[in-house]
Amino acid sequence: MQNEELKIEVSEAIDRGELFGSLDSNLKIIEEYFGITIIQRDNELILKGEKGIEAHKVLAEMMSIISAGEKLDTQKINYVIALCENGMSYKESKINKDIICFTYKGKPLKPKTIGQKEYVNSIRKKDIVFGVGPAGTGKTYIAVAMAISAFKNKEIQKIILARPAVEAGERLGFLPGDLQEKVDPYLRPLYDALYDILGREGALRLKEKEVIEVVPLAYMRGRTLDNSFIILDEAQNTTKEQMKMFLTRLGFGSKAVVTGDITQIDLPRGKKSGLVDAIHVLEPVKDIDFCYLKDVDVVRHELVKKIINAYERYYKNHPEPEEKDELK
Numbered sequence: 238m239q240n241e242e243l244k245i246e247v248s249e250a251i252d253r254g255e256l257f258g259s260l261d262s263n264l265k266i267i268e269e270y271f272g273i274t275i276i277q278r279d280n281e282l283i284l285k286g287e288k289g290i291e292a293h294k295v296l297a298e299m300m301s302i303i304s305a306g307e308k309l310d311t312q313k314i315n316y317v318i319a320l321c322e323n324g325m326s327y328k329e330s331k332i333n334k335d336i337i338c339f340t341y342k343g344k345p346l347k348p349k350t351i352g353q354k355e356y357v358n359s360i361r362k363k364d365i366v367f368g369v370g371p372a373g374t375g376k377t378y379i380a381v382a383m384a385i386s387a388f389k390n391k392e393i394q395k396i397i398l399a400r401p402a403v404e405a406g407e408r409l410g411f412l413p414g415d416l417q418e419k420v421d422p423y424l425r426p427l428y429d430a431l432y433d434i435l436g437r438e439g440a441l442r443l444k445e446k447e448v449i450e451v452v453p454l455a456y457m458r459g460r461t462l463d464n465s466f467i468i469l470d471e472a473q474n475t476t477k478e479q480m481k482m483f484l485t486r487l488g489f490g491s492k493a494v495v496t497g498d499i500t501q502i503d504l505p506r507g508k509k510s511g512l513v514d515a516i517h518v519l520e521p522v523k524d525i526d527f528c529y530l531k532d533v534d535v536v537r538h539e540l541v542k543k544i545i546n547a548y549e550r551y552y553k554n555h556p557e558p559e560e561k562d563e564l565k
Contacts, residue, residue: 243289245282245296255303256296263299266314267292294321301328312536316350319533330354337379338386341436346382352534353379359526360494365487367472367516368496370530373541376496377470381430383494384466388448393490395447395465398427399483401454401474424451427470454479463488472497472512474504480511500548 247253257264257277264275264282273286284292298317302309305328317327332354336345348354353375359366360383368376384396402424428451431440443449454475469475469483472495480495487493497512504510519525532545 241285241287241289243284243293245284245293247280247282247300249280251300251303255309256299258309262311263309263314266311267295267318270318271295291321298327302333305333307333313349316533320351325351337382338389338434340434341439346434348379349375349536350534352528352530353536356528356530357383359528360492363524363526364491365484365493365525366495367512367519367525367527368494368530369499369512369516369527370534371498371500371532371545373535373545374530375534375536376498376530377426377468378430378433380468380470380494380496381427382434384468385431385434387466387492393464393466393492395450395462396443397450397452397457397462397465397467398424398431398470399452399454399457399468400424400427400470401472401479424453427451427468454483457483457486460486461488462486462491464490465492467491467493469493469495470497472515473499473502473510475511476504476508477511477514480515484515 247256258266267273268275271286271288271292273284273289273292275292276283276285282296284296286292295314295318298321299309299314302313302317307313320327320330330351332348332351335354335357336347337357338346340346348357352370356366356368356376356379360380368380370376381398384393384398387393388396428440431449431451434440435443440449444451454469465488467483467486472480474497475483483495484493495512495515497510499510499513502510502513516527520527532549535541535545
């Protein structure tokens, strides 16, 4: 079986530099993952090894990505491998066809994984969506992009971004500045997403006009929010009471997206996460969608996915003695 060979033809229309990568780095990823050898000969690649069929599928997908005008990078190649291993196809998913919006520089923002595409579709269809998953899966960024798209399409009149500032009580009293300046560091990731999509000047201009609000969750109490796109970020750090308070702010013509990572709860011991509680309480409600993004949807540095998996493996084999909030 080790001498089994498969050949795949590389069309003249395919940019070999893009396909092979710098110093054949893309081919080396395939070789290392599948334990095969790839030999270049004229307009063919010869695959030697037991998993040549699997590698053949991945290379065919990579060529279709290049033909569609997309750029290949390590993250995308690893994602294509993960899809092929699960009997799925990047090409058939048509991820690259779905444009959420354009940045201020004219760059189209698209979902990068099937999980992200399903998340986008849920936000389009439902008025309340929970995006739950590990760091780096684009939960917040996509929600902000969808909010900006809805505003540009005149579907809503206001964007409200909120976060629970876990440490934003008396513990911040020693910091200089007014309350807004004290809590701004906790809201920075939301500002970063706004600046990346709208540009700093564009985001600040809409903030000055109060079209965009970036606020601590506590500021939401007592309000009714009509014609708004409301995002609650880091929702795993809400209490049950705060989560109920947030969800009941929803007014006419509004949408709400709740994002969080149940593996990174920073609440004091004994406090149950409002996100975990909401999943148990609201999952039967048919008009609310729950999107569970996974490690395969991580779109940061490839090491982020490996770090997430390493933590999961370790704590699966070394469970902590104290009681934890987690989904059953």
